[in-house]
Amino acid sequence: MSLFAIMVSTILVNNYIFARFLGICPFLGVSNKMETATGMGLAVTFVTTLASIITYIIQRNILDTLGLEYLQTIVFILVIASLVQFVELALKKISPGLYSAMGVFLPLITTNCMVLGVAILNIQEGFTLVQTATNAVGASLGFFLALILIAALREKMDIADIPEALAGFPITLIAAGLMSIAFSGFAGLV
Amino acid sequence: MKISTIFKNGIIKENPVLVQLIGMCSVLAITNTVENSLAMSAAVIAVLLLSNIVISSIRKLIPSKIRIPIFIVIIATFVTMVEMFMEAYAVDLYRSLGIFIPLIVVNCLILARAESFASKNGVFISAMDGLAMGLGYSIAIIALGTVREIFGSGSFLGMSLFGENFQAAAVFVSPAGAFILLGIIIGIFNVTIKNKATN
Numbered sequence: 075m076s077l078f079a080i081m082v083s084t085i086l087v088n089n090y091i092f093a094r095f096l097g098i099c100p101f102l103g104v105s106n107k108m109e110t111a112t113g114m115g116l117a118v119t120f121v122t123t124l125a126s127i128i129t130y131i132i133q134r135n136i137l138d139t140l141g142l143e144y145l146q147t148i149v150f151i152l153v154i155a156s157l158v159q160f161v162e163l164a165l166k167k168i169s170p171g172l173y174s175a176m177g178v179f180l181p182l183i184t185t186n187c188m189v190l191g192v193a194i195l196n197i198q199e200g201f202t203l204v205q206t207a208t209n210a211v212g213a214s215l216g217f218f219l220a221l222i223l224i225a226a227l228r229e230k231m232d233i234a235d236i237p238e239a240l241a242g243f244p245i246t247l248i249a250a251g252l253m254s255i256a257f258s259g260f261a262g263l264v
Numbered sequence: 265m266k267i268s269t270i271f272k273n274g275i276i277k278e279n280p281v282l283v284q285l286i287g288m289c290s291v292l293a294i295t296n297t298v299e300n301s302l303a304m305s306a307a308v309i310a311v312l313l314l315s316n317i318v319i320s321s322i323r324k325l326i327p328s329k330i331r332i333p334i335f336i337v338i339i340a341t342f343v344t345m346v347e348m349f350m351e352a353y354a355v356d357l358y359r360s361l362g363i364f365i366p367l368i369v370v371n372c373l374i375l376a377r378a379e380s381f382a383s384k385n386g387v388f389i390s391a392m393d394g395l396a397m398g399l400g401y402s403i404a405i406i407a408l409g410t411v412r413e414i415f416g417s418g419s420f421l422g423m424s425l426f427g428e429n430f431q432a433a434a435v436f437v438s439p440a441g442a443f444i445l446l447g448i449i450i451g452i453f454n455v456t457i458k459n460k461a462t463n
Contacts, residue, residue: 093439095293099372102285144348147366148340155336184336187289187370194363239455243285244447251443258440 077208083264084212090188091220092254097188101221102246104179106232111225115218117179119211121161122189125154126210129193130203150193155184188217224250265385267392274396280373281404282453287373290364291405292442298421301402301409303357307350307365309398311342312374316394318342319382326383335378336369343368373401404449411445412436 075083090096097118104114129150137143162180165173183189192213196206227249236245278284281291290308294300315338319326326334347365350358358365368374377397382390413419416436418426435441 095289095439095442096367098288098292099286102288144344147344147347147369148337151336151340151369152333155333184332185370185372185375187367190370191289191363191367194366198363237451239451240447244451244454247443247447247450251440251445251447254438254440254443255435258438 075205077205079264080205080208081212084209085216085219086257086260087263089216089220089257090192090213091217092250092257094191096191097186097217100179100182100186101217101224101250102243104182105221105225105246106228108222108225108229110179111221114179114182115214115221117183118186118188118217119214121154121158121180121183122192122214122217123207123210124161125157125189126193126196126206127203128157129153130196130201130206133197146194146197150190154189154193158184188213220253223253227253265389267389270389270392271396271399274393274398275400275403276457278397279400279404279453280397281401282450284373284376285450286376287371287401289367290371291401291408292439292446294361294364295405295409295412295442296416296437297360297413298406298409299357300360301405303350303354303361304364305398305402305405307346307361307368308371308373308401309395310346311339311368312377312394312398313391314342315339315374316377316382316390317387319378320385320387320390323383331383332375332379335375335383339374339378340369373397408442408446408449411449412441416441 084090088094091098091101100114100118104110132149132153133146137146137149142149158180162173165180192210196209199209201209224246228246231245231249240248274280280286281288287308290304294304315335318338319335343366346368347358350361350365377394381393385393410420413421414425415433416438418424418430418432424430433441436445
């Protein structure tokens with residue numbers, strides 16, 4: 075698959091939120107304000123890309139050569155958890171500005187299933203290193219797009235008159251469903 | 265704490281899916297059929313029960329600074345065991361659940377119970393909590409799976425219900441249907457069961 079096709083596919087056609095259901099927790103949890111959504115989007119893009127590249131190298135060079143494929147889940151989640159800690163420490167030291175923009179979201183990313191999901195899918199699809207990096211960037215941009223769209227919608231919904239039973243999460247889920255229908259219009263693009 | 269309170273909390277008051285909204289990825293993704301919902305329920309209950317038992321029994325040995333990585337390794341071990349077990353004995357289910365089996369590791373529900381319950385309570389009571397939370401999760405995803413399969417494919421557990429002329433509403437098995445239906449189910453849960461339980 076060409077890199078452009080991977081990019082379009084992960085951002086629009088197979089958007090990780092709307093079509094593959096990965097990363098729903100932060101999608102619902104931090105999408106109430108535009109500002110927090112942007113911070114989370116940035117942090118996820120950074121960590122997912124880095125984690126995909128590192129887990130790919132570990133899988134191909136260590137797990138595959140030693141025949142330890144069954145340790146994939148344990149190794150990947152440990153790599154991601156320590157990577158998140160490391161990125162947090164490094165950012166604090168190197169770039170306090172960037173740290174204040176996305177620092178609080180970093181600890182939350184360990185349990186964002188998109189990071190682990192993308193890392194595992196890269197291996198399952200048999201991507202090369204360049205394709206892996208492209209897929210990770212595309213997946214995170216798709217996540218970013220979904221997060222910003224729903225955050226913009228939720229800011230408007232705060233002042234709308236919504237039935238009491240549906241206020242809060244239920245109406246957000248229904249809005250996400252309608253958005254998912256819109257995104258399914260991209261099917262067949264790639 | 266009484267066992268009945270634990271079960272009431274897990275199933276109604278703090279239902280992981282309908283009230284706390286955690287672990288949503290698998291809830292939305294695998295509930296397209298009842299069979300998948302049942303398999304996922306069994307996998308989550310097994311991991312939750314085992315990890316709660318192990319974590320509560322070694323809770324006094326775990327240094328508090330590195331407790332989260334330790335919890336994650338314990339959970340990942342059980343998830344790998346469940347994954348290998350399913351691959352060996354139920355290959356079809358293993359294929360249809362796909363990536364969502366390894367992703368049980370990052371299901372916030374399991375880590376949340378380890379952190380907030382099993383690391384502070386005894387073995388028996390933690391096992392009960394794992395069972396109660398697992399049941400709450402299962403009831404929600406089986407309900408969602410039932411509605412989605414009946415309307416989306418016109419069948420229940422693979423058995424056709426309405427004959428050949430039934431026009432299934434494909435939107436219910438699509439991702440969009442999952443989001444909308446879960447929103448409606450949570451809304452109904454809010455006005456009926458939850459309000460009664462809290463009053």
